[in-house]
Amino acid sequence: MHVSKYKNRSLATTSFTTADEFDRENAGIRGELQRAPPRNHKEAKAKALSREGYRCAITGDPDLLVLKHGVKRMPTMINTQCAHIFPESLGLGLENPAKAEQVSNFWDILRTFGYAELRQELDGEGIYRLENVMTIDARCHEQFETLNLWLEETDVLNVYKLRGNRVWNLYGEVTQVTFDTDDPVNLPVPSPEYLRLHAACCRIARMSGAADYVEETWRDFEDMSVLSADGASADLLHFALESFSSDPNQVTAQ
Numbered sequence: 001m002h003v004s005k006y007k008n009r010s011l012a013t014t015s016f017t018t019a020d021e022f023d024r025e026n027a028g029i030r031g032e033l034q035r036a037p038p039r040n041h042k043e044a045k046a047k048a049l050s051r052e053g054y055r056c057a058i059t060g061d062p063d064l065l066v067l068k069h070g071v072k073r074m075p076t077m078i079n080t081q082c083a084h085i086f087p088e089s090l091g092l093g094l095e096n097p098a099k100a101e102q103v104s105n106f107w108d109i110l111r112t113f114g115y116a117e118l119r120q121e122l123d124g125e126g127i128y129r130l131e132n133v134m135t136i137d138a139r140c141h142e143q144f145e146t147l148n149l150w151l152e153e154t155d156v157l158n159v160y161k162l163r164g165n166r167v168w169n170l171y172g173e174v175t176q177v178t179f180d181t182d183d184p185v186n187l188p189v190p191s192p193e194y195l196r197l198h199a200a201c202c203r204i205a206r207m208s209g210a211a212d213y214v215e216e217t218w219r220d221f222e223d224m225s226v227l228s229a230d231g232a233s234a235d236l237l238h239f240a241l242e243s244f245s246s247d248p249n250q251v252t253a254q
Helices: 021-026 041-051 064-069 099-113 115-120 123-126 138-145 167-171 192-203 212-220 230-244
Strands: 002-006 081-084 135-136 149-153 159-164 174-179
Touching: 041 081, 041 123, 041 135, 081 138, 099 115, 115 123, 123 159, 135 138, 138 149, 159 192
Parallel strands: 002 174
Antiparallel strands: 081 135, 149 159, 159 174
16 A cells, blocks of 8 residues: 655755655755745645645655756656646636626535535635645546545545545555645645545545536536536535535445
8 A cells, every 4th residue: 555645845956766865855945935825826836736745645746847946857757737626716707797606606505514614715816725725647637626536534634545436547556645734824734624525526426327417517617717507516516515414424435
């Protein structure tokens, strides 16, 4: 079993022959980050990538960005992407009345199930808060946003089991992911509550006959222009939260 655990750490301008050498270096190429919370996608990506130690939070593969800082190429290097647990589009395009109404319905459903505080946390620029983002490679990102990959809580805080379809083929021996940070105030780890709700939607999506519909409605929230004006896109969240609230264990993760 491989455990993916990457603290908020830096890389050195050194040639590495092993992953262990890469991990031991801490020369501070990250630089001083602003203390203000991220206000856009670019800032969220930069801070999350720093928190993740310039790696994919799931596979542990280093980001190619480190090459710009003099780190020589390693056998496995990738371009990470900024993945949002709650879709980024919830905070975008709200000047459109139809979308603003749909997003409002989304928050109303959360409030109905006891998550009223999430609107204050995630509304507007709050969607970029570090508790809602992580840097992962393109394969992981695609599977995560289409509800084919999720992180399941364990008894240990911020330690998750990797769950989903084709996990073994995509991620090799990685079965467990741990989030950690050296700066919990300015670089907090992803929210267990947000990941719990995402996992609930994923488990529902795996139910027989529900996967296609669930994936389609969840993708509505990734539409950067207009969400369904009739409220259909909120059905997924309502369905998942209702099922999760009644019995969070009724759907067994793969």
